[in-house]
Amino acid sequence: MALLSVEDIHTAYGLSRVLFGISLEVDAGECVCLLGRNGVGKSTTMRSIMGITPPRAGRVIWHGRDMTGAAPHRMARAGLGFVPEDRRIFAELTVWENLDVAARAARRPGAWTIPRVCELFPILAERRDQRGGFLSGGEQQMLTIARALVGNPELLLLDEPSEGLAPLIVDLLREKIAELKAQGMTILLAEQGVAFSLALADRVYVLEKGSVRHAGPAAELREDHALLDRLLSL
């Protein structure tokens, strides 16, 4: 049984429909990537899974239980760690306060503690008492990932972690995410960056206009450039 399975979800913001029957599965230990351009529904899929924008139809099954429409805080406490695309750092709170709030909110004590995420991202220890709003974009991105980790999630939802960051920082983040994956973290990644996602993913879902256009192993796309071009050129 898959850790997470999303069954034919349809999601809309008011009258504007965004998802037209997306289905996907994530098994424990996998890194699954949602690949596609801006506006194809990657973020909305993430928000639907988290219950922030509940789907109008379809189901979200977590550990075999139907969690469709559950409040976001219930999803988080059930083990989903959400890293939103716009980072959403609490700008007025210090780095440490951001992490402390996250750890308390999730109420899931475990191996990921504040000292441990600071080992993964040493810059956060250096910036401990600085306000989140004063961090650089890359530092903020690390803080959001760290914030999700201290909740000891079973599945990390990473929405466009590389967006708007300098190439050097993107490389660093890719290494860190690969490190998380190597430690056994299950990851659902949404990305526009083909190189970034193919370097990390085991399996890929290519989204287009709110539907799944292609699903398959990442290795297939890494080797078959013609297929990749066809899928992403449209």
Add this chain to the structure above:
Amino acid sequence: MTASLLVGQFLSGLTTSMFLFLIASGLSLVFGVMRVLNFAHGSFYMIGAYLAWQVVTWLHPVGEAFWPAALAAGLGVAVLGAVVERLLLRHLYGLDELYQLLFTYALVLILGDAAKYLWGTGQLSVHRPPVLDGGFQLVGNTVPYYNLFIIAVGPAIAITVGLVLSRTAAGRMLRAASADREMLDAMGANVGLIYTGMFAVSSFLAGLAGALITPMESIVPGMDVQVIVQAFIVVVIGGLGSFWGTFWGAMIYGQVLSFGILILPEFSLFSVFALMAVVLIVRPWGLFGRPIR
């Protein structure tokens, strides 16, 4: 102007300040965390005053019944606030602010009529608690002990709330909720519950303030609207949603009112309205607020 007069006006201003701070602090906290401008905050204050009178009357009209009555008034209004938030107000989050304004204004009317129905339209009064009877002399002024008590309660509450907000886990949660409710919820915090708690605490402060005014002023219908206008001025001067801004806003309000009366006795309230107008023109976000967010 003699020193005696100056000291007298200063102390009277300080009493007004601390009193208004008690009321305005709850208004400011709810706006800061929940972005709700609660017009009915003055009505909660009025209900607190009536509840205190009621409990004192039940217990003992003169003795130290005042203290348990004040506590009961605060707790009673906190429960009322929690019920209002859970059953009614919560349906209006995320809608246009006009709906919240209309809803809380409707509450003003409903609670005003309910108070008239339950306690009549006459003036009610509560005795000062005996332990704070009398006063002392200071540069030719008689300062009632009770006023001194109010002057001490204001900063005590300010420092307590300030420390809770800046140093405790609960305070960090509240600041996070204020910054980004949706994100905090997606991190696992039950923000709905945090909001109910915040509203209950704010209502408690309003109810407590209502109880504490009873030995100084009589309880009458209309005290709700009178006080909400003053509390709004304080919050606007200090900056909407800024907790310490509310404290200093109240300090300034009290002194301007007190010395304004001295200079222009015919226009007692003119000075504070003028102050608010000036603040709004020069710094529309208030003295301690921040522009836009």
